[in-house]
Amino acid sequence: MYKKVFGTPFETYAITQTVPETDEVKYFSVKEEGNQITFTLPLENNDIVYGLGETMGGLNKRGGRYISFNTDTADHQDSNPSLYASHNFLIVDGSIHFGVFFDTPARVLFEIDYCNSGEIKVVCETDCVNVYQIEQENAYLITREFLSAIGRAYIPPLWAFGYGQSRFGYMNEADFEAVVQGHEENQLPLDYICMDIDYMDRFIDFTVDKKRFPDLKTFVAKLKEKGIQLVPIVDAGIKIEPGNAVYEEGVAKGYFCKNKEDGLFQAGVWPGMTHFTDFLNSDARAWFGNQYRFYTEQGLEGFWNDMNEPAIFYSEYTKGPKKLNMILDMLLGRFRKEEIEARRIRDYQSFFHQVNGKKVCHYDVHNIYGYFMTMAASEQLDKILDHRFLLFARSSYIGAGRYGGIWTGDNTSCWEHLKLNVLHMPSLNMCGFLYSGADTGGFMGNTNRELLLRWLAVSAFTPLMRNHCGKGVARQECYVFEKVEEFKDILSFRYRMIPYLYSEYMKAALTGDMFIKPLAFGFPEDDWARKVDDQLLVGGSIMMTPILEEGAMSRSVYLPEQMTMVKYDGKEFHTMPMSAGMHQIEARLNEVVFFVLKDKLVPIGKAVNNTSEVDLKDLQFLGDGQGYEMYIDDGMTKEYDLKNIVYIDFSAI
Numbered sequence: 299m300y301k302k303v304f305g306t307p308f309e310t311y312a313i314t315q316t317v318p319e320t321d322e323v324k325y326f327s328v329k330e331e332g333n334q335i336t337f338t339l340p341l342e343n344n345d346i347v348y349g350l351g352e353t354m355g356g357l358n359k360r361g362g363r364y365i366s367f368n369t370d371t372a373d374h375q376d377s378n379p380s381l382y383a384s385h386n387f388l389i390v391d392g393s394i395h396f397g398v399f400f401d402t403p404a405r406v407l408f409e410i411d412y413c414n415s416g417e418i419k420v421v422c423e424t425d426c427v428n429v430y431q432i433e434q435e436n437a438y439l440i441t442r443e444f445l446s447a448i449g450r451a452y453i454p455p456l457w458a459f460g461y462g463q464s465r466f467g468y469m470n471e472a473d474f475e476a477v478v479q480g481h482e483e484n485q486l487p488l489d490y491i492c493m494d495i496d497y498m499d500r501f502i503d504f505t506v507d508k509k510r511f512p513d514l515k516t517f518v519a520k521l522k523e524k525g526i527q528l529v530p531i532v533d534a535g536i537k538i539e540p541g542n543a544v545y546e547e548g549v550a551k552g553y554f555c556k557n558k559e560d561g562l563f564q565a566g567v568w569p570g571m572t573h574f575t576d577f578l579n580s581d582a583r584a585w586f587g588n589q590y591r592f593y594t595e596q597g598l599e600g601f602w603n604d605m606n607e608p609a610i611f612y613s614e615y616t617k618g619p620k621k622l623n624m625i626l627d628m629l630l631g632r633f634r635k636e637e638i639e640a641r642r643i644r645d646y647q648s649f650f651h652q653v654n655g656k657k658v659c660h661y662d663v664h665n666i667y668g669y670f671m672t673m674a675a676s677e678q679l680d681k682i683l684d685h686r687f688l689l690f691a692r693s694s695y696i697g698a699g700r701y702g703g704i705w706t707g708d709n710t711s712c713w714e715h716l717k718l719n720v721l722h723m724p725s726l727n728m729c730g731f732l733y734s735g736a737d738t739g740g741f742m743g744n745t746n747r748e749l750l751l752r753w754l755a756v757s758a759f760t761p762l763m764r765n766h767c768g769k770g771v772a773r774q775e776c777y778v779f780e781k782v783e784e785f786k787d788i789l790s791f792r793y794r795m796i797p798y799l800y801s802e803y804m805k806a807a808l809t810g811d812m813f814i815k816p817l818a819f820g821f822p823e824d825d826w827a828r829k830v831d832d833q834l835l836v837g838g839s840i841m842m843t844p845i846l847e848e849g850a851m852s853r854s855v856y857l858p859e860q861m862t863m864v865k866y867d868g869k870e871f872h873t874m875p876m877s878a879g880m881h882q883i884e885a886r887l888n889e890v891v892f893f894v895l896k897d898k899l900v901p902i903g904k905a906v907n908n909t910s911e912v913d914l915k916d917l918q919f920l921g922d923g924q925g926y927e928m929y930i931d932d933g934m935t936k937e938y939d940l941k942n943i944v945y946i947d948f949s950a951i
């Protein structure tokens with residue numbers, strides 16, 4: 299890996315190694331104009347362009363226009379250039395094999411063969427950028443080198459591989475009890491329930507509404523006895539309110555972002571007017587992260603960080619309509635998109651960070667704000683707790699994957715977004731986000747039985763498996779549907795796979811590998827494999843082949859080599875060897891079909907209802923391999939180590 303340095307780039311801590319400098323950006327033409335730099339590279343017809351993590355478009359990014367500018371948006375359509383994250387890593391794989399990472403927190407435009415231009419065009423809205431470059435034999439090896447340069451991926455506790463239930467709208471203890479009961483009565487597995495903003499006192503971080511949760515500590519302990527964790531949300535903004543101790547301390551210590559007049563910037567979000575913590579200031583980071591003690595003292599060990607793009611409903615500079623009206627206006631399309639975009643830019647240009655004594659405009663460093671919030675939480679939780687914790691966030695930048703996981707935000711209950719979930723997973727893994735997943739069942743709009751079952755069958759392979767939806771939409775807990783046994787079948791699949799998923803996740807994280815890969819990364823010489831985007835390699839032994847279409851009871855699959863087909867029907871795993879080539883496979887709504895690669899094994903556990911019952915040693919093996927490297931530990935210790943691998947040898951049998 300080499301880097302070409304333009305100007306004096308802002309330190310993002312994305313790359314954790316020392317990288318030698320070079321004086322060119324290979325393959326690209328470079329044009330420096332004013333304070334922006336444009337990079338162009340002609341593409342050959344067969345070049346695939348991978349990367350960009352959390353963006354719309356395909357696994358192959360060709361044809362798309364993407365803008366790194368972290369945005370709170372539920373508009374997950376191809377026409378939308380910006381989602382919640384900025385992952386400026388690209389791989390050109392074909393006539394050349396070249397990886398390039400544009401490391402800048404500024405806004406960056408990517409046009410990848412957009413309108414059939416036949417070229418990649420990257421415009422950095424800054425003249426200061428580190429351009430990291432990797433040359434290897436293929437896209438997979440490029441990714442490996444990149445992952446080793448950005449540092450070891452976040453390692454969650456074992457329970458984070460369980461099933462999580464969530465809904466924006468659970469209000470009080472009774473609502474959470476009902477979820478526990480719904481799972482218990484129907485013998486559905488469950489490991490955690492997320493607490494959305496309604497647990498707080500008027501949406502104020504680090505508070506609890508006492509009327510709804512009179513004794514949270516006891517409640518947490520009670521659920522923990524059943525193996526169920528509560529996972530509270532933490533928003534980015536701190537409510538401006540005398541008497542709010544966090545607010546008062548933040549003001550006194552100067553930890554909040556400033557406005558144009560050198561006062562404290564005010565942004566309207568859920569709690570009303572808030573201040574934004576200056577996460578770019580390391581003291582402020584430590585201070586904010588320490589506030590999580592409020593939760594850990596209640597026995598909480600899992601958290602999700604939201605609104606950290608940061609999302610702004612209105613600000614002191616763009617007052618306009620109030621909070622809820624603003625959201626309604628957006629949903630009803632009463633504002634033109636351009637107007638919303640312009641307001642957002644105006645807001646981001648009007649507040650400031652303090653970095654090493656210098657005033658830095660938020661707009662210029664916007665894309666690392668959420669990442670630094672995750673860093674703040676993770677670094678302190680690591681000090682507070684002597685064991686692992688669950689942490690995932692909405693906004694991110696490359697590097698954030700060392701500190702926590704991410705979820706992909708406010709998707710919709712539709713089949714396109716189930717497919718999008720599949721497309722996102724390998725791209726996120728390329729950027730170091732191993733612990734990730736989407737809102738299973740969809741966030742916006744009403745889900746339906748078939749969509750949720752198929753979605754669960756996809757999420758069963760993603761490390762984060764959380765059913766989450768918005769306020770006011772139809773309920774989507776598994777137990778509200780007819781024939782709940784079918785949901786039980788899919789959830790039992792997940793729990794039987796946990797020994798494999800956990801073992802493969804740990805090996806991937808500890809060796810700097812991806813957990814979920816495009817099929818082509820395993821079969822780089824195979825022209826058909828290069829064209830497939832919905833059969834993913836999960837860990838080192840599995841190819842997943844989900845059904846992603848409404849009404850479909852079968853799908854075609856391409857096997858680059860002979861493999862073992864596995865069909866799980868809720869009770870048993872049925873296996874059948876299959877030759878290389880095209881096949882049609884069938885799966886009912888309660889079934890999961892996947893493949894075990896040649897010469898590989900997959901450990902399968904017993905059907906259990908909680909990760910506390912998962913036995914990493916009592917296993918059955920699928921596939922035609924001779925042995926398996928099983929990673930085993932207690933799922934909680936921070937002393938993770940490759941030494942915890944036990945080789946299970948079947949060669950003599």
Ligand code: MIG
Binds near residue numbers: 465494531604692767
């Ligand atoms: O403005 O906390 O993406 O998961 O349920 C919406 C309420 C704020 C957005 C998150 C979503 C969460 C919701 N939040």
